[in-house]
Amino acid sequence: MELLTTWTSTALPLTISITALWFYSLLIKNSSIIDLYWGCGFAVTYWYTYLSSATTSSPKSILLGLIITVWALRLTTYLYIRMRGKGEDPRYIKFRNSNPTNYWWRSLITVFMLQATLIWILSAPLVITQLFPGPITLTIVLGALIWLSGFIIETTADIQLYLFKNKPSNQGKILTKGLWSLSRHPNYLGDVIQWWGFWLVALTPEMWWFIYSPVLMSIIVIKFSGIPILEKSLARTKASYQQYANNVPAFLPNFKSLTRKNK
Numbered sequence: 001m002e003l004l005t006t007w008t009s010t011a012l013p014l015t016i017s018i019t020a021l022w023f024y025s026l027l028i029k030n031s032s033i034i035d036l037y038w039g040c041g042f043a044v045t046y047w048y049t050y051l052s053s054a055t056t057s058s059p060k061s062i063l064l065g066l067i068i069t070v071w072a073l074r075l076t077t078y079l080y081i082r083m084r085g086k087g088e089d090p091r092y093i094k095f096r097n098s099n100p101t102n103y104w105w106r107s108l109i110t111v112f113m114l115q116a117t118l119i120w121i122l123s124a125p126l127v128i129t130q131l132f133p134g135p136i137t138l139t140i141v142l143g144a145l146i147w148l149s150g151f152i153i154e155t156t157a158d159i160q161l162y163l164f165k166n167k168p169s170n171q172g173k174i175l176t177k178g179l180w181s182l183s184r185h186p187n188y189l190g191d192v193i194q195w196w197g198f199w200l201v202a203l204t205p206e207m208w209w210f211i212y213s214p215v216l217m218s219i220i221v222i223k224f225s226g227i228p229i230l231e232k233s234l235a236r237t238k239a240s241y242q243q244y245a246n247n248v249p250a251f252l253p254n255f256k257s258l259t260r261k262n263k
Helices: 002-009 011-028 033-052 059-083 090-098 103-122 124-131 138-165 186-202 205-224 227-237 241-247 255-259
Strands: none
Touching (some): 002 011, 002 033, 002 124, 033 124, 059 186, 103 205, 124 186, 186 205, 205 227
16 A cells, blocks of 8 residues: 555646646747656656655665666756757647647647656656665666666767757768667667666565566657657658668667678
8 A cells, every 4th residue: 555655646746747837838839848857757756755755765765866867867958958949849839730729738638647647657666666775786786787878878879969960061961870870769779778777776576567667668669659750750851761771770789780880
């Protein structure tokens, strides 16, 4: 019962913060700000549980909170820099234009609350593990190292892409060097790796079945909202993308991509 109570209690701060963000999006007529909240939502959920729980703090809970916060702040900062001055994302513009009279409430349900629900479901192992405080174990160290490797991969990929896109001579071109020569989406690969690291740091014998969280995150990124949507857009707007796709794997690097020299 305590597990369920702890988990359900996080719905309150999520609902309040998401609703406030939704009101703000109506004022500025820009729903893209929800993308900035994705990482922050997990940090808010985690630290709300940490501060409101009667369970004694432990090295494990502090470490997990720190790596979640670092992940969230880096992601939010990068998205803010990338989105700054560019207006609303085309996805939301299309949705807004197709629902001109009732977009205000439809955006609350299908954009903002949907994301809040995903955060709530995916964050379950991150908040409930705080009820099982303990020392730093070998599994936790392994999880932290896996998280760090994913963090480095995602950060490096984002920096490479940002620098590439900000060179006028690269307009209309595709980044095929660096990590982008090994995977078409190394940023998503790094993000998924971090989630498996989160799970290992949070892992307890009683809650092993919370493996659903990194599995679900992996499926969302690989099969639904991440790679598939971006692939369709790139194939439609970049003439050379199909050739790139024929030579570089979408997600996990393979032997061919690892041994190929950057051109």
